[in-house]
Amino acid sequence: MVSLGTTGVYAREYDALDRAVEVGFASGRVISVAFPPTPSADADADHELLDRIGDYLDGDEETFDEFEVALTVDTDERDVLETVKQIDYGEEVSVSQLTRMVGKDPNEPEDVEFVDETLRDNPVPLLIPDHRVQGGPYATPRAVRRSFREIEGI
Structure with a gap:
Protein backbone atom coordinates (compact mmCIF):
# COMPACT_ATOMS: atom_id res chain seq x y z
CA MET A 1 0.00 0.00 0.00
CA ASP A 58 -3.49 11.39 -19.77
CA GLY A 59 -4.06 7.78 -20.88
CA ASP A 60 -1.85 5.78 -18.51
CA GLU A 61 -3.38 2.47 -17.46
CA GLU A 62 -3.89 3.02 -13.74
CA THR A 63 -5.49 0.56 -11.33
CA PHE A 64 -5.10 2.56 -8.10
CA ASP A 65 -4.84 -0.82 -6.30
CA GLU A 66 -2.14 0.37 -3.93
CA PHE A 67 -4.44 3.04 -2.49
CA GLU A 68 -6.38 1.66 0.44
CA VAL A 69 -10.10 2.36 0.43
CA ALA A 70 -12.11 2.47 3.66
CA LEU A 71 -15.62 1.22 2.96
CA THR A 72 -18.22 1.72 5.66
CA VAL A 73 -20.98 -0.33 4.05
CA ASP A 74 -22.67 -3.61 4.91
CA THR A 75 -21.23 -6.92 3.73
CA ASP A 76 -23.50 -7.37 0.70
CA GLU A 77 -22.73 -3.85 -0.54
CA ARG A 78 -19.03 -4.46 0.07
CA ASP A 79 -19.24 -7.61 -2.07
CA VAL A 80 -20.72 -5.59 -4.95
CA LEU A 81 -18.14 -2.81 -4.67
CA GLU A 82 -15.20 -5.21 -4.29
CA THR A 83 -16.40 -7.08 -7.39
CA VAL A 84 -16.61 -3.82 -9.35
CA LYS A 85 -13.07 -3.03 -8.20
CA GLN A 86 -11.89 -6.24 -9.90
CA ILE A 87 -13.18 -5.24 -13.35
CA ASP A 88 -10.05 -4.68 -15.39
CA TYR A 89 -9.09 -1.42 -17.06
CA GLY A 90 -10.79 -1.19 -20.45
CA GLU A 91 -13.31 -3.93 -19.66
CA GLU A 92 -16.98 -3.66 -18.82
CA VAL A 93 -19.78 -5.79 -17.43
CA SER A 94 -23.52 -5.28 -17.52
CA VAL A 95 -25.61 -4.79 -14.40
CA SER A 96 -27.03 -8.28 -15.01
CA GLN A 97 -23.56 -9.79 -15.19
CA LEU A 98 -22.50 -7.94 -12.04
CA THR A 99 -25.63 -9.13 -10.24
CA ARG A 100 -24.76 -12.71 -11.16
CA MET A 101 -21.07 -12.21 -10.23
CA VAL A 102 -22.06 -11.30 -6.65
CA GLY A 103 -24.25 -14.38 -6.30
CA LYS A 104 -27.59 -12.70 -6.84
CA ASP A 105 -30.28 -13.43 -9.42
CA PRO A 106 -30.42 -10.96 -12.35
CA ASN A 107 -34.03 -12.07 -12.94
CA GLU A 108 -35.08 -10.95 -9.45
CA PRO A 109 -36.00 -7.24 -9.46
CA GLU A 110 -34.94 -6.79 -5.80
CA ASP A 111 -31.50 -8.23 -6.50
CA VAL A 112 -30.97 -5.93 -9.48
CA GLU A 113 -32.27 -2.93 -7.51
CA PHE A 114 -29.85 -3.76 -4.68
CA VAL A 115 -26.92 -3.76 -7.12
CA ASP A 116 -28.21 -0.53 -8.71
CA GLU A 117 -28.47 1.20 -5.31
CA THR A 118 -24.99 0.05 -4.36
CA LEU A 119 -23.56 1.47 -7.60
CA ARG A 120 -25.42 4.75 -7.12
CA ASP A 121 -24.04 5.05 -3.56
CA ASN A 122 -20.44 4.13 -4.44
CA PRO A 123 -18.41 6.43 -2.16
CA VAL A 124 -15.20 6.22 -4.21
CA PRO A 125 -15.92 6.25 -7.94
CA LEU A 126 -12.84 5.79 -10.13
CA LEU A 127 -11.09 3.81 -7.39
CA ILE A 128 -14.12 1.52 -7.50
CA PRO A 129 -14.76 1.99 -11.22
CA ASP A 130 -18.54 2.04 -11.58
CA HIS A 131 -17.98 3.55 -15.04
CA ARG A 132 -17.05 0.01 -16.14
CA VAL A 133 -20.60 -1.23 -15.44
CA GLN A 134 -22.82 -0.82 -18.48
CA GLY A 135 -26.44 0.18 -18.04
CA GLY A 136 -26.54 0.96 -14.36
CA PRO A 137 -26.91 3.99 -12.21
CA TYR A 138 -23.59 5.52 -11.29
CA ALA A 139 -21.99 7.58 -8.58
CA THR A 140 -19.77 8.96 -11.35
CA PRO A 141 -21.46 11.92 -13.08
CA ARG A 142 -22.45 11.29 -16.71
CA ALA A 143 -19.87 13.59 -18.34
CA VAL A 144 -17.07 12.24 -16.14
CA ARG A 145 -18.17 8.66 -16.78
CA ARG A 146 -18.12 9.34 -20.52
CA SER A 147 -14.54 10.69 -20.24
CA PHE A 148 -13.36 7.68 -18.22
CA ARG A 149 -14.91 5.25 -20.71
CA GLU A 150 -13.34 7.10 -23.64
CA ILE A 151 -9.92 7.03 -21.96
CA GLU A 152 -10.26 3.28 -21.43
CA GLY A 153 -11.64 2.60 -24.90
CA ILE A 154 -14.98 1.23 -23.74
Whole structure:
Protein backbone atom coordinates (compact mmCIF):
# COMPACT_ATOMS: atom_id res chain seq x y z
CA MET A 1 0.00 0.00 0.00
CA VAL A 2 1.05 3.54 -0.71
CA SER A 3 1.46 5.86 2.24
CA LEU A 4 -1.34 8.34 1.76
CA GLY A 5 -0.57 10.75 4.54
CA THR A 6 -3.13 11.39 7.20
CA THR A 7 -6.59 12.88 7.19
CA GLY A 8 -7.83 15.62 4.92
CA VAL A 9 -9.34 16.71 1.64
CA TYR A 10 -7.28 16.94 -1.53
CA ALA A 11 -8.52 18.28 -4.84
CA ARG A 12 -7.27 19.40 -8.20
CA GLU A 13 -8.87 20.68 -11.40
CA TYR A 14 -8.33 18.62 -14.54
CA ASP A 15 -8.83 20.04 -18.02
CA ALA A 16 -9.67 16.57 -19.34
CA LEU A 17 -12.79 16.54 -17.14
CA ASP A 18 -13.53 20.25 -17.15
CA ARG A 19 -13.94 19.94 -13.39
CA ALA A 20 -12.10 18.94 -10.24
CA VAL A 21 -11.55 15.63 -8.54
CA GLU A 22 -11.82 15.82 -4.76
CA VAL A 23 -10.60 12.99 -2.55
CA GLY A 24 -11.22 12.61 1.16
CA PHE A 25 -8.89 10.68 3.46
CA ALA A 26 -9.18 9.39 7.00
CA SER A 27 -6.29 7.66 8.74
CA GLY A 28 -4.47 7.36 5.42
CA ARG A 29 -7.35 5.62 3.63
CA VAL A 30 -9.56 6.98 0.85
CA ILE A 31 -13.10 7.54 2.10
CA SER A 32 -14.62 9.62 -0.70
CA VAL A 33 -14.17 10.71 -4.29
CA ALA A 34 -16.26 13.50 -5.80
CA PHE A 35 -16.24 15.57 -8.98
CA PRO A 36 -17.16 19.16 -8.08
CA PRO A 37 -16.98 21.97 -10.66
CA THR A 38 -14.06 23.52 -8.72
CA PRO A 39 -11.93 22.36 -5.80
CA SER A 40 -12.98 23.23 -2.26
CA ALA A 41 -11.15 26.28 -0.94
CA ASP A 42 -9.65 24.29 1.94
CA ALA A 43 -8.49 21.35 -0.20
CA ASP A 44 -4.78 20.71 -0.72
CA ALA A 45 -3.77 20.11 -4.36
CA ASP A 46 -0.59 18.18 -3.57
CA HIS A 47 -1.12 14.44 -3.24
CA GLU A 48 0.24 11.34 -4.96
CA LEU A 49 -3.26 10.06 -5.73
CA LEU A 50 -4.11 13.29 -7.56
CA ASP A 51 -0.88 12.91 -9.56
CA ARG A 52 -1.91 9.37 -10.52
CA ILE A 53 -5.40 10.52 -11.47
CA GLY A 54 -3.74 13.03 -13.78
CA ASP A 55 -1.68 10.20 -15.30
CA TYR A 56 -4.86 8.17 -15.79
CA LEU A 57 -6.55 11.11 -17.51
CA ASP A 58 -3.49 11.39 -19.77
CA GLY A 59 -4.06 7.78 -20.88
CA ASP A 60 -1.85 5.78 -18.51
CA GLU A 61 -3.38 2.47 -17.46
CA GLU A 62 -3.89 3.02 -13.74
CA THR A 63 -5.49 0.56 -11.33
CA PHE A 64 -5.10 2.56 -8.10
CA ASP A 65 -4.84 -0.82 -6.30
CA GLU A 66 -2.14 0.37 -3.93
CA PHE A 67 -4.44 3.04 -2.49
CA GLU A 68 -6.38 1.66 0.44
CA VAL A 69 -10.10 2.36 0.43
CA ALA A 70 -12.11 2.47 3.66
CA LEU A 71 -15.62 1.22 2.96
CA THR A 72 -18.22 1.72 5.66
CA VAL A 73 -20.98 -0.33 4.05
CA ASP A 74 -22.67 -3.61 4.91
CA THR A 75 -21.23 -6.92 3.73
CA ASP A 76 -23.50 -7.37 0.70
CA GLU A 77 -22.73 -3.85 -0.54
CA ARG A 78 -19.03 -4.46 0.07
CA ASP A 79 -19.24 -7.61 -2.07
CA VAL A 80 -20.72 -5.59 -4.95
CA LEU A 81 -18.14 -2.81 -4.67
CA GLU A 82 -15.20 -5.21 -4.29
CA THR A 83 -16.40 -7.08 -7.39
CA VAL A 84 -16.61 -3.82 -9.35
CA LYS A 85 -13.07 -3.03 -8.20
CA GLN A 86 -11.89 -6.24 -9.90
CA ILE A 87 -13.18 -5.24 -13.35
CA ASP A 88 -10.05 -4.68 -15.39
CA TYR A 89 -9.09 -1.42 -17.06
CA GLY A 90 -10.79 -1.19 -20.45
CA GLU A 91 -13.31 -3.93 -19.66
CA GLU A 92 -16.98 -3.66 -18.82
CA VAL A 93 -19.78 -5.79 -17.43
CA SER A 94 -23.52 -5.28 -17.52
CA VAL A 95 -25.61 -4.79 -14.40
CA SER A 96 -27.03 -8.28 -15.01
CA GLN A 97 -23.56 -9.79 -15.19
CA LEU A 98 -22.50 -7.94 -12.04
CA THR A 99 -25.63 -9.13 -10.24
CA ARG A 100 -24.76 -12.71 -11.16
CA MET A 101 -21.07 -12.21 -10.23
CA VAL A 102 -22.06 -11.30 -6.65
CA GLY A 103 -24.25 -14.38 -6.30
CA LYS A 104 -27.59 -12.70 -6.84
CA ASP A 105 -30.28 -13.43 -9.42
CA PRO A 106 -30.42 -10.96 -12.35
CA ASN A 107 -34.03 -12.07 -12.94
CA GLU A 108 -35.08 -10.95 -9.45
CA PRO A 109 -36.00 -7.24 -9.46
CA GLU A 110 -34.94 -6.79 -5.80
CA ASP A 111 -31.50 -8.23 -6.50
CA VAL A 112 -30.97 -5.93 -9.48
CA GLU A 113 -32.27 -2.93 -7.51
CA PHE A 114 -29.85 -3.76 -4.68
CA VAL A 115 -26.92 -3.76 -7.12
CA ASP A 116 -28.21 -0.53 -8.71
CA GLU A 117 -28.47 1.20 -5.31
CA THR A 118 -24.99 0.05 -4.36
CA LEU A 119 -23.56 1.47 -7.60
CA ARG A 120 -25.42 4.75 -7.12
CA ASP A 121 -24.04 5.05 -3.56
CA ASN A 122 -20.44 4.13 -4.44
CA PRO A 123 -18.41 6.43 -2.16
CA VAL A 124 -15.20 6.22 -4.21
CA PRO A 125 -15.92 6.25 -7.94
CA LEU A 126 -12.84 5.79 -10.13
CA LEU A 127 -11.09 3.81 -7.39
CA ILE A 128 -14.12 1.52 -7.50
CA PRO A 129 -14.76 1.99 -11.22
CA ASP A 130 -18.54 2.04 -11.58
CA HIS A 131 -17.98 3.55 -15.04
CA ARG A 132 -17.05 0.01 -16.14
CA VAL A 133 -20.60 -1.23 -15.44
CA GLN A 134 -22.82 -0.82 -18.48
CA GLY A 135 -26.44 0.18 -18.04
CA GLY A 136 -26.54 0.96 -14.36
CA PRO A 137 -26.91 3.99 -12.21
CA TYR A 138 -23.59 5.52 -11.29
CA ALA A 139 -21.99 7.58 -8.58
CA THR A 140 -19.77 8.96 -11.35
CA PRO A 141 -21.46 11.92 -13.08
CA ARG A 142 -22.45 11.29 -16.71
CA ALA A 143 -19.87 13.59 -18.34
CA VAL A 144 -17.07 12.24 -16.14
CA ARG A 145 -18.17 8.66 -16.78
CA ARG A 146 -18.12 9.34 -20.52
CA SER A 147 -14.54 10.69 -20.24
CA PHE A 148 -13.36 7.68 -18.22
CA ARG A 149 -14.91 5.25 -20.71
CA GLU A 150 -13.34 7.10 -23.64
CA ILE A 151 -9.92 7.03 -21.96
CA GLU A 152 -10.26 3.28 -21.43
CA GLY A 153 -11.64 2.60 -24.90
CA ILE A 154 -14.98 1.23 -23.74
